Amino acid sequence: MAGKIPFELPPTADVVFQYLFSSPGADNGLKCFINAINQSAGRRRIESVSIENPFNVANFAGQKTSIVDINAHDNEGKKYDIEMQLIDAVGFTDRVLYYWSKMYSNLLNRGEDYEYLCPVISIVVTRFELFPQLADLHNVFTLSAEKDPSVLFSDQIEIHSLELIDEKLARLGRLAKEGGTAISSSFRTGWTTYSTAIAKRRRKWIH
Secondary structure, eight states: OOSOOOOOOOTTOHHHHHHHHHSTTOHHHHHHHHHHHHHHTTOOOOSOEEESSOOOHHHHTTOOOSEEEEEEEETTOOEEEEEEEOSOOTTHHHHHHHHHHHHHHTSOOTTOOGGGOOOEEEEEEESSOSOTTOOOSEEEEEEEOSSOTTSEEEEEEEEEEEEOOHHHHHHHHHHHHTTOOHHHHHHHHHHHHHHHHHHHHHHHHHO
16 A cells, blocks of 8 residues: 555654754743743743744754754743754863854944843753763753852843753652652653654654
């Protein structure tokens, strides 16, 4: 019987990640993902999100990338740079900071006042261990005082890392069985939404 052969698309594949969260109609899935991150970090939920770099599968054919950027902004004007990295690379954290600085520096046009600057939030999802010193799967980095981390130099920078490695995923599962935590419940909900969206969009690729 003629037809296309179904194939599995892992949710952590970079092209799938970008297609799911930045293709036309992906706004709601992206909002759910960002809200899952915000909930686990104790941040306020967003009401809406707009994608700034819509992804087209046809345009992706033949391209080869190791890091995928999804650029968006929410209803409060905050900007988001979301990246999926499958393989560890030398200087990766420096590159994340560089990408953040590029986005932040592009917020103003010549002659505009600094009051028009808005927070830029980077969310980095990796399939390798980024910070072995930290036990949690989700960690948040801000610009704070060494002697008192509750004092922020500025609230304009925030970097989230999600390390999807077996050890940290297993720990998250154990926490959920023991009664759950903010991160375990929100991540589980967000990942379920993510997986459901993949299943729906995968059918579009197959048919």
